[in-house]
Amino acid sequence: MPDLHHILFFSFAAIILFSAGMVAFRPRPVESAMWLILNFFVTAGLYVLLGSHFTAVIQVLVYAGAIMVLFVFVILLLNLDPRELGTEGGASWSSLVLFMGFLSFVLVALQLATPDLLKAPAALPEASTFGSVEAASRELLTKYIWGFQLSGIILLLALIGVGLIAYRKAKAPQVKGAHA
């Protein structure tokens, strides 16, 4: 008997898998980016189904909002000729299959080792604060404070690095028409 959660989960999962396939196999980067934005939005819907509301909001704001805007902006800035994109293919499919086989082996072993994974999960207790802003930020600012500080340092270093890269004067011989 399929209930509402199953229907929602499987329709979201179908959209996510389809858009992930489009991201991976559409030839032009701008199409990939647009499908990836759809993917992130529907993934946020799945996080709501899991009860992790704050994470869903962050997914839409930071991933779909900030990071993907950066990507689309760079794609538009570069304004690539389709001929400059290069041809696809050329991957060694045997190594790809080997890699995927190993990963799926790990997944199957995990589920054989913990049969609870296949049972329907217990409902959240009424008093549970899982996924709320308060619970997440309390953990983040007490138990995981060093990780929080380190992520701030990482962001600062990335900012400095990007600044250094972006303002560097190009010394190599320039191709015709390059002005930067």
Added chain:
Amino acid sequence: MTTTVPFAYWLILSFGVFCFGACGFLIRKNALSLLICLELMLSAVNMAFITFARMHMSEGGNILYFLVITVAACESAVGLALMINYFRLKQNIRLDDARALAG
């Protein structure tokens, strides 16, 4: 609203998205698509983290999600800056032409 779908399905979905990302990463030939497929893989891993957080009713998975998106933001910013510099030098972003270190 809480889920009644078994956690195995969430993990399999996350694995499927990760596979698409990895396939795309290995077959694409331009740097922009490579970065986009990286983001797809990171998003798939995030889905697994959130699933495990819900499974153990612990906020640790959500915290790891924040750390991963921090790294994803840094990585995409640095990668895009490098790509723009590469585009200034070579007027394309084909990775086949980036052989200066290949010896």
